Amino acid sequence: MLDVINVSEGDESRISGVSDLPCLHFRRDPQLKGMEQMSHLDPSSFTEIKIEECSSFKRCQLDLLPRVSTLTIEHCPNLESLCIGEGPLPALCHLTISHCPNLVSFPKGGLAASDLTRLVLEGCSYLKSLPENMHSLLPSLQNLQLISLPEVDSFPEGGLPSKLHTLCIEDCIKLKVCGLQALPSLSCFIFTGNDVESFDEETLPSTLTTLVINRLGNLKSLDYKGLHHLTSLQVLGIEGCHKLESISEQALPSSLENLDLRNLESLDYMGLHHLTSLQRLYIAGCPKLESISELALPSSLKYLYLRNLESLDYKGLHHLTSLYTLKIKSCPKVEFISEQVLPSSREYQGLHHLTSLTNLSIKSYPKLESISERALPSSLEYLHLCKLESLDYIGLQHLTSLHKLKIGSCPKLESLQWLPSSLEFLQLWDQQDRDYKELRHLTSLRKMQIRRSLKLESFQEGTLPSSLEDLEIWDLEDLEFKGFRHLTSLRELHICSSPKLESVPGEKLPSSLVSLQISGLINLKSVMGLQHLTSLRKLIISDCPQLESVPREWLPLFRYDDIRRCPKLNLVIGDGLTIPFS
Template identity: 30%
Template sequence: MAEVVVSSFLQVIFEKLASLVLTKFELGGDFRKEFEKLEGTLPVIQAVIEEAEERQSKDKKVRIWLKKLREAAYDTDDLLDKLTTKVLRKDKKVWKSLLSLKPLISYFKLYDEVKGIRERLDDIATEISNFQFREVVVYRRSETGERRETGPFVDASEVLIQTRHATVVSNYRSPTIPDVLNGARKLRTLNLLLPLNDDRKALSSIFTGFKHLRVLNLGDCGVKRLPKSIGGLIYLRYLDLSNNFIETLPDTICDLIHLQTLDLTFCYDLVELPRGMQKLKSLRHLKIKFCEKLTQMPAFIGELAMLQTLPFFVVGRTFPESLFQLMQLADLRGELEIRHLENVVRDEYALHAGLFYKKLSRLVLAWGNDHNERKRGKPLSVQTIRCHPSVIVEDLIEDLCPNPVLTSLALKEYPGSQYPKWMNSDTLRNLKELALINCRKCDHLPALGQLPFLKILHMQGMDTLVDFGSHFYGSECNGRPFPSLKQLVLSNCPGLKVWESSDSREAFTCLNKLIITRCPNLMSMPCFPSLHYLELRYCNAFILKSAAKMKSLYALVIDNFPELLFIPKALLENNSRLVTLTISACPMLSSLPASLENLRALKLLKIAWCELLDTFPKGMTNLTSLETLEIIECPGLVSLPEESMEGLSSLQSLSIENCHSLTCLPAGMKHLTALQHLTIMYCSNLASLPDSLPHLSSLQSLNILSCPELVSLPQGTTENIKTLRNLQIRDCANFMELPEWIANLNLLRSIAISGCQCIRSLPQGLQHLTALQHLSIRDCPELESRCRKWHGEDWHKISHIPYVYIGSLVLQKRDDALT
């Protein structure tokens, strides 16, 4: 693939050469002559390069010629970069010394490099006549000289010298760079996929050994500190340090004046960027997403005029870190989050930031410590935003008007009492996502219903908001409100009481997901014709009456309704297409509605933390599509109806946890022919399992934990339960023995027993289970004694098992058991 890009590579060299010739520096007569010759040679080569690239797959000689050209082009690019670097650094002293011929060695060395490159390209251009290209090229050597011997055969060292791109893959056993790679001194790309573990010696060897690198990938290498020698990689364009443990970067990184991309994504420990970053004039992408400890920007970041990617900007109180610095970053695009807007000291800085002229797709305007507080788990409601006394926050946000190309907008901790006028204008016509987080003083919303492409709306922490009225939907003459909205999240709005319908207009026609959390005074809501997912948490029970009017739900979550006495019958009757139903943390709920039997499409049913619930409706037998049933923390549950099990022919997973009044399971469980996973945990009064347990013909895992009254598994035959693969019994103090039918479980791979002090021996047939791979026995004193290696009475039953764990510290493996 490298051969086909020679033509574009030559074009880059042309541009660099032209740029260098146009500089103000006087290179001296000898240098000028060489560059003039070089400018004459390159067009000759470029005239035939396209045809050569077409012929290389069929003509071996052309392919070899292109390879030589590519190597020469690489070296030419290196040399031009070296000269350009001196120009960019304005290293006048160096040039002056060169031109004055005082350090003759440096002068002639640089001149010889230029001349050598020119001669190589002359040789390559002379060979063009051998290939009869369609483009007629007449080339005469500008001066006589011996042509170097070239040929198709090179030794290994020559291959390494010519290597330009390398990827090193390793592991924790050999986290080093192969010594053989040290011969590739002109590497341009190096990807390290190995754990350096903060090996600064290895890093230094990279930085000093591969001076020509353009691309260096150290992402996820365990780097904590970078040596200062990284500043020597003066040709570097792309540096990936993502997902490392770096806290600070050396100031020498600012010497990488050709650097275009610096990737620090997921460097969670990074606390500051180096001083002098304004020297990185070529930088286009500064990727600092998820660097949440980074609380300030380097001074004068605005001087990085070519910058296109800057995930967030932290406003400081001094001019070098102020919002004014965004003015010169005219090419910013993609995502931008402006943090700590309370630090703005002058309103006009916001206007100078020029957000309207930046083609941003996502913009976040944030006040306060949103990220740090979230990380520490503190409630954001306690924040007090103190803005500079000379700043009127409503005027400030008006000047932060974005470009109409914006598709995502978020306001966080906005301390003003009014939203900006541009939120009601055509400015947001392309908006698809909007988040209003903790705008606590705003008691009215903009006309969000008029945003034609809005798909996701998230509103949280709006303390003074009382109603969703006509202003929320917008003018009646502008068509249907919220024509594209698909997802609406409403959270922590304690004052919200009224949610009006949109008069005669049909609104929310595309809404399919609605989440309402902690809105305790909201009594009702409109009917949403296309709603599929409804989640209600910490809300008033009256809102379920409005929910009962929905007829298109596929998923319903009812959580933390402390005063809910019953679930409206119509809620389940009108939504017979429900696929998932979760009812949790409803402590006053004593029964489930009989209409539950209508949910023939239901696949998941979860009932949790309903203390007064004592039984399930008999109509559960109609839930023929049910695949997962979870019953958690229902201490009042006495039994499951026998007949309810008969129709659950699709049930694959059954989990019963913390149901302390449950003494037995129904014999009707024999009808659960599709059941694959059965888990019973913390049922303190469960004394027995049904005799039908061995008839569960699809059962693969059986987990029993903390059932102290359970004595044993049911006896009987296992003509149907041969599919069992995993058996776990833990903390069952009175459990006495495993049944003999366990010897018939030919597919059993794992047995784990712990905290069962009454088990005294293992079944004799255990030694015939050839598929058994793992056995763990802990906190069972007598059984542990019988399973001692070599000497225990039951050792012969388990010696064939590859992995045996006896006690908390002893690990036995098959390999040492057979020695």
């Protein structure tokens, strides 16, 4: 049954006589100038209308469509006015007007839409004011988004509707934010691109549970007058406030559970130790942040992500006993895994104390040379090591819970003998001179990805564990196909970007194979002999410009768009006859 009518490029004939359709979409219709052009339709037929990129559309007569619950008008550059009769709009629930620069104002007196719950106004460059009497005419409004409205300077008289729970104000540079204290239901406030210099108790209501502030160019500090009164606040995000220099201990409420600080170029101090409910902390792109005492990070933390903190000098994380996810990237001065003995406890300063830690990611840490068995907790389930130029040894034998391991760009790491037999997923990137026979003991390994191992020429029989079910091989410049028949459990095989491969002989593949994907093999000329692959159900071939033919018997294996960018490919239909594959 047809649910949507799409009208584009002026094809009005498609909607003539149509009824009982819930959705109508006008796109790039040069003839549509106003809603009255739909008078030959039964307005009660439609519950959703979208008008997009209609350059002649100038006026929107809302009362002509009394049953519409969702109205979206986007990229109509000549829309000038919204019109409404004397009656209300009883069905309208969602209204979006986006990138209509010539819309100047709403109807005098406001929009009487008692069931409107969501209003989005975006990119209306010349809009000077919001609808009048919003507090009384839009009593059900819960979500209001004001984005890139440079001429709007105030909320309407009477303020905003009292049921509003989500307010987003982005790049409304003249808008003076006030009166939010009168919104008893407001729980989420997103504030971006404004010249506000500070926050106080009169600015933000204590009902907020989520606050995101971004690109407030004049905000210099958060002190005891800042956000401490927000006793229900659980999520706080601060990003791109380039003048923000400090966040004092008194500035943040102890109710915080999630704190996200990004790209604060001037931040050099913050106090967090009183945040006893904090569970997630993300700090990135704060180049002047030099030190955090051990007590500054609360022991309640469960997720910690430190990224691009070039000046941060931090000594140890061993007190974060509730931590289950730790990600560190490009923090050259952070010493979190040192084996120096602590004088007070005579114990090593590694991560072995973090008995709840299950996920660990270490990236771009040039000083790290080795990780001994005693440095990591046995609770680890996922480990990612990337761009560790000096790392030459890591002991993982005792990590019996480790199921997923990723290693990339660790040029000095020569041996893989230390991998635990519990591994189920293994990803190896940028490996050189690797002896893959060291992996044969990984009898639980189910999935493996190998990428950019430049000197790898072939996989000899018995090299990889026979337990493998899913194998991906990417960007192996010297790979020559020797086959994988010994992988008797293999169900999925993906070979990509190995320029030396000229053929993939099916007789060298295991009969267990269900899915075969071949892509980016620029010199591949043939894929033959798949007859014995009786379990094969899916075959995808893409970006193989030299591949010339596939047999007709393979057609049931292909779905729509499973063969892409193979310009020479023909279908063999028998007796040497071929036809172009299309």
